[in-house]
Amino acid sequence: MIELTSLLDRAIEALLASAGDRIGAPYLLGALVIASIVWWRHARGRRSWLAFLFPKTIWWHRSARLDYALLAVRTLLDLTLLSALAVSSTAVSFGVARALWRYVGILPDVHVSQAWVIAGFSIAAFVAEDFARYCVHRAAHRIPAFWELHKLHHSAEVLTPFTIFRVHPIEGLLNAGVAALAVGVVAGIVSWIVPGKLAAWTISGIYALQYVWNVLGTNLRHSHVWLSYGARLEHVLISPAQHQIHHSSDPKHHDRNFGSALALWDWMFGSLYVTRERERLSFGLWGEEPHHHRHVIAALTQPLWRALRRLVPSMRTNTHEQSADVSVLASGASPAWRQRASTPHARS
Ligand SMILES: [Zn+2]
Numbered sequence: 140m141i142e143l144t145s146l147l148d149r150a151i152e153a154l155l156a157s158a159g160d161r162i163g164a165p166y167l168l169g170a171l172v173i174a175s176i177v178w179w180r181h182a183r184g185r186r187s188w189l190a191f192l193f194p195k196t197i198w199w200h201r202s203a204r205l206d207y208a209l210l211a212v213r214t215l216l217d218l219t220l221l222s223a224l225a226v227s228s229t230a231v232s233f234g235v236a237r238a239l240w241r242y243v244g245i246l247p248d249v250h251v252s253q254a255w256v257i258a259g260f261s262i263a264a265f266v267a268e269d270f271a272r273y274c275v276h277r278a279a280h281r282i283p284a285f286w287e288l289h290k291l292h293h294s295a296e297v298l299t300p301f302t303i304f305r306v307h308p309i310e311g312l313l314n315a316g317v318a319a320l321a322v323g324v325v326a327g328i329v330s331w332i333v334p335g336k337l338a339a340w341t342i343s344g345i346y347a348l349q350y351v352w353n354v355l356g357t358n359l360r361h362s363h364v365w366l367s368y369g370a371r372l373e374h375v376l377i378s379p380a381q382h383q384i385h386h387s388s389d390p391k392h393h394d395r396n397f398g399s400a401l402a403l404w405d406w407m408f409g410s411l412y413v414t415r416e417r418e419r420l421s422f423g424l425w426g427e428e429p430h431h432h433r434h435v436i437a438a439l440t441q442p443l444w445r446a447l448r449r450l451v452p453s454m455r456t457n458t459h460e461q462s463a464d465v466s467v468l469a470s471g472a473s474p475a476w477r478q479r480a481s482t483p484h485a486r487s
């Protein structure tokens with residue numbers, strides 16, 4: 140029991156840390172190397188390496204500067220709110236594992252080598268976490284109040300690796316909590332099947348997969364560098380180009396490619412968009428006023444206020460409600476919500 144608790148603690152710690160590490164030196168270096176290869180193959184001779192990778196119009200854009208400010212906020216929150224959440228997630232995850240022992244029973248001894256336990260747990264946890272993130276992301280586009288929070292991420296007009304921090308803290312908490320829960324459930328199931336085989340350091344298997352994935356250019360998904368994996372591989376893995384498609388303001392790209400690492404979920408549930416050729420994209424909220432959030436305070440409070448208005452009917456007068464819906468329809472509404480809002484049953 141103690142070992143499992145310690146394991147779950149480390150799992151959650153690892154997840155929270157890995158989110159924050161997305162701009163860690165090895166990952167940025169990996170992105171730099173891959174982006175340099177893209178420059179060498181496609182832009183060498185037309186633009187200098189420096190101008191290709193670090194255009195001032197992107198890195199010093201108003202939208203990018205807001206991302207840097209949100210990084211500071213995120214760092215502060217990591218030290219307070221996220222660590223508090225980690226404790227409760229541990230308790231929930233541990234409860235799931237304990238329920239298996241209590242209500243399903245203790246399984247007969249299974250002889251599995253430590254290597255297989257590590258491999259099995261690492262892959263299962265990676266897949267479970269990725270699926271959990273897919274579900275949360277899809278819900279963020281589907282549920283109007285949640286979309287108000289998620290719009291902050293989509294309001295980025297330029298993409299840099301720091302756009303990963305342009306996520307509302309409440310969405311960040313939800314993402315981290317659901318991901319930690321997914322890993323905790325997998326850890327519980329594995330501990331139930333092969334008690335005592337899942338040592339705390341096994342969790343490093345997740346690290347290894349995440350590490351490799353992140354080094355292989357995850358940071359380029361939030362960048363101006365177009366990197367496609369080709370149509371076949373993009374049915375399995377989300378390429379940087381596919382995530383850039385997700386950020387595109389073009390209606391034909393809306394509500395596509397919700398996946399984090401695996402494209403399989405998008406493929407299975409009909410939201411996949413594979414890239415065939417280089418596409419010229421513009422980012423930001425469609426139809427929204429061009430500068431949705433002018434400063435960090437607005438970026439944190441406006442989404443919250445708008446989400447509350449969607450959740451609490453008494454916060455909206457009839458007039459306000461109508462105008463809010465009109466503004467949602469005319470502005471950065473998720474297509475899924477826009478479609479629902481335009482039907483007679485939309486507000487039921
Ligand atoms: Zn999204």
Ligand SMILES: [Zn+2]
Nearest residue numbers: 292361382386
């Ligand atoms: Zn994004």
